[in-house]
Amino acid sequence: MREHVWTGRGALAVAAAGALVAATACSPGSAPSGGSGDLAGVELLVAAKWTGVEEDNFTEVLAGFEEETGATVTYESTGEDTGAYLGPKIEAGEPPDVAVLPQPGLLEEYASQDALVPLSGDAAAGLKENYTDYWQDLGSVGGDSYGVLLKAAHKSIIWYRPDAFDQAGVNPPDTWDDLTGTTASTLSDAGVTPFAMCGASGWTLTDWFENVYLSHAGPQKYDQLVNHEIPWTDDSVVQTLETLAEVWGEGDWMAGGTQGAVQTDFPTCVSQVYGQEQAAMVYEADFVAASAQEAGATVGETAQAFPFPAVGEKAPVVVGGDIAVAMSEAEGVQQLMAYLTSPEAQTTWAGLGGYLSANSQVEADAYPDEFTQELAQTILEAGDDVRYDLSDQVPSQFGATEGKGMWTVLQDFLRDPSDPDAAAEKLEQAAAKAE
Template structure:
């Protein structure tokens, strides 16, 4: 794909009112009708904050208007499992939870903490999602979850003004990014990267992109399943590659200490608000945070594909899966609504959102960039891979202070011994598996 195709040409945030029209929501797939849930109160828990939370609450308001139900949003914080665990033990889980990992879904299903999809919710999943995506929310053939919000995690965002001043272009390979783009920016007095190291999941995303491109899809699958150990030379190679950026304190806003202490989305603000760095790596949902920081997506905020480390550039996809945790009235109806093209078209119009729903039309998105992202997933074919850390046991791949998050944060602090880091990853993996 050309650089031009990756330029963000449209506004990332657009009003959704027109998109609520029936003509913009084909394939409703079981969306509720008629205000038959008057007086029903439901709780939905998810990790989203800031603009993402605001947009999701706006989507929920459509369900409230249609059904008469009241939906309360509960933020879980970064560690969804740590939030939900005590709620489940106390017998007070939210009615609907958004799980950021299929691995967490499998754990809760094994604990009988989830209610299978039924009625309109099950029908919406079958109607609106292909087998690959629906399988992500299933355990032993039983459908529990709906991939509500997908995330394209193979993108690096940049500030064109900084690139233009330094005379550099978006790189196509890792070597070009490190050896030319970053070094030239640094020589010109511009810090190349803002790092989101306090949010450990962003560091696993760095690893996954480097590893997928360098080691290839087959090894990626084998490592995910722990069929090869984390001490495998391919893991060490990936860590050594990452150290080419992480080991250069001058390449990161605030140096090494700042990189470890900066969370997401503060790192986005460092690029587009404070202008302390030229680039930030993270997924398509950066668009919403960039806009909040005052950038115009498509003009002052642009992006390029994560550069190829090996033969091909990586395409890593993540996502949040909506599940029922109660049998309360309205729960399945809410899931049916969230799975509908109507609800997801509304969210697509607000920006910072990517749908896996096959009924959501391309013109639902507020910008050309997101349309291009959805196409890159299709173009990657069998080589696209789901986020590795989200597929492994959550205590290894998605728990603050443990597993991959903690080990990679330590590696960001001091990337001088990749072999020791690989051993730490293997030790944590053995404990989790």
């Protein structure tokens, strides 16, 4: 494993090429504290979207619960569209005992349908003990706690090629002004295209917006926008769009120009930086590591990353992730939820790689490399200022549907960012329609 280093004041050099994308050997921690009692003969079904290595690692975590309790836990993949999988099962009265949801919006939807069972006993106590108020509130509806953020994704990272930065004589920036006024402009002047954009994948554009908005407007305003307590025509939204236009409006700063930026999907944009070397930087989450490696980069050497620069007083920390909920009252379900909430279970998963936890009791040294340790630490250190992905909290027809809502409006704005007020009005209209 390569040693983690800091290059410049704000840059993260990514360590351990496979740590974010493949399992590594891990010695199990202490016996999980979540389970209790003898569940021999009890059979439970857990459903989540994970496949491949993620599925292997999660089933290894579940094996710890089976060992402790004697229960048998079967895993079933929902596929990428968790709602399409769960909808018919809920309708038929045959949901899985535990489901892992990719969006808080789904949690609210199912809670309103009485399709979820509130946490109780050790599960409720574990959530309160191991998670900050923000994460507790995220999984709650109407004062009842339903969800546990089981697996997090760090969405406040910009990846870059060190050789391109060296060629232009620039360092990773700390602030947005540094990014636009020095880093990107100097790269462009040196004949290096600053950014690969993943505009064909609309969710990446919502992530851009969320980072700029959180840093510029602050967490309280962010929450108000999520809940539509302020309109999308608010000055804070317009100013965020104006800030994005400082990059999106520079066609020469994007691989393939404006047209290429809108037509390039994720993860093709990653290969434009690593492999094709058409650009110096690409914005997206920690999972870029997998695509960079597939493109031939050596993560930690030729592929490095720095935190999303501060637009306002603080750099943003935006997190996505998957939320575990109980969908039945069968014997053993609350014990399993308690186990999933426990630091012991999540420490086991942390040691397997490709995982981040928002559990305050998971120690940094649980992770197999220093880069992941740094990412986990930034989530915990952000405290009450960390925020969950905005587009996944609003109604899915507005925030998470191809060809609709935020995705379409921001893609149009990427094509022509000359009128932020008009884009804000379109966002407000789409948000109102989705509600």
